Amino acid sequence: MAAATALVLVLVQPWESSAPAAAPGGIEVDPARVAELEAAEEERNVANLTAAGELAVSAQEQLLPVMDGLHEALPSDEALADGARPARPTAAEVGQWRDVVQEVTAEVEALPSGSSEHNIMRNGFLLSTRLLGDTLDVLELADGGDAASGDSSGDSSGDSEQLHAVAGDLRSRAVDAWAVAAVQLDLQYVGADRGHLHAFLPLHSGMSTEGEAELGHGDH
DSSP: OHHHHHHHHHHHHHHHHHSOEEOTTSOEEOHHHHHHHHHHHHHHHHHHHHHHHHHHHHHHHHHHHHHHHHHHHSOOHHHHHTTOOOOOOOHHHHHHHHHHHHHHHHHHHHSOOOSHHHHHHHHHHHHHHHHHHHHHHHHHHHHHHHHHHTOOSHHHHHHHHHHHHHHHHHHHHHHHHHHHHHHHHHHHHHHTTSOOOOOOOOSSTTSOSSSOOOTTOOOO
């Protein structure tokens, strides 16, 4: 009996010493596999952050001419108070702006998903570009409706003014959504010891793209 007990100990002890550690609940954990997964996640986060930063800077440059055009077509309340008058864009100009917005939207959609922070940032940029697309839809309707019908009545003029106000509000919401995403991107850059990255989308190129946009402004 003593010999049998000794044999069991010899067979059992080596197996017990080489087995992965058991987590609470009896689930075995392989430390090497855990480290491998964590390293892969970190590598993916670094790649996502780089891609998001490059996209934000590129998209900002692409969208600035669109924002300038929208600022002329939809002057802010402050600009109107200073004597600015809306400059109605041609159908060709709106079409060019739409091409840019659609291209940037596709680039944002192509960003892979990642951490919660990354997804918040990605979704914010995507919401912004989609709101810009909605802005163009309403602006086109406002400027094209009267011309198509030939109606110059007061009611038609009032509808056009309301549509322009809606378009201006959508444009402002797009700027706000971009600002939220840009703040998240900047925080991620700081957290990764890359310094600050300010890629904000202003109402027009005369405004700074470096500082945080003021949320909730009343442009229309």
